[in-house]
Amino acid sequence: MQTVSAALVHAQGLGLDRLDAQLLLGRALQQSRAWLISHDDAPLPAAVAAALLAQFEQRAAGMPLAYIVGEKEFHGLLLKVTPATLVPRPDTETLIDWALEILRARPAQSQPPRLIDLGTGSGAIALALKASHPAAEVHALDFSAAALAVAQENARRLSLPLQFHLGDWWQPLAGQRFELIVSNPPYIAGEDPHLPALRHEPLSALTPGGDGLRDLLTLIEGAPEHLHAGGWLLLEHGYDQAEAVTAALRQRGFAEVGFRRDLGQQARVSGGRWAPHPGAKACDPPDPRSNEPGSTGSATGATGPHPAVAR
Known part of the structure; x- marks a missing residue:
């Protein structure tokens, strides 16, 4: 050479x-x-x-190019990444776009919203939201101290102030409530054939084992204690998990339950609004092919490409 x-x-x-x-x-x-x-x-x-x-x-x-060069662009931000964090993927911008729609729809005179990214990894989601909506008070949480250190470094480099929490999902957040909770949690099934191709990325950030739903259900169950009335929970998930996630959201009492599709037209992000007032219920399911925030349904017709995992 x-x-x-x-x-x-x-x-x-x-x-x-x-x-x-x-x-x-x-x-x-x-x-x-x-x-x-x-x-x-x-x-x-x-x-x-x-x-x-x-x-x-x-x-x-098979090492991701982002690990070799030590950085990855996401939503217009150049982020440091290491093997302690997932490599951010473009499909996760679906979650960002929906979250920003919610934030921008808030009344102009309302107080700055508090929001949190659970399982922040490199900080990609939290930093993208802070960069696009500077007035928001943005929190970022991760179970991994090594991953959280990368997120903190990215926040310093980009001059985007975040509040950081180290711990397992809701454990460090006792008594805290938010207008918006977002997460790209581990969701790949433990026996998914795509996992070997992702062997260089942290396994604990990819899969909770089993059918992949454990952490998604944990977040849905615990979210109401940490959402203000009318607050939103948005969750990224696998291409074939929208039906299970939207059903769990409706069962927990969320309203306006729906999903959004990613760049490959797979149902990738599901969410709902917490409306605990008397008589609140999830919306009636419209056409499952819909891509609107109030829609419900499974990822009909999904062919199952590689899972989009990103942090």
């Missing part, structure tokens, strides 16, 4: 995507992709070549 061209040929031999190889090479040389193409005979310093070889081998072994 003495030249740019030789490095790309070596990467191809390892089975790397050419774009991934060019990204790693460009970062190592601090040059653009266009420069690499026009300078394919440029020599590589020995130290650069050795570092690149190690990175190529990591990528060939």
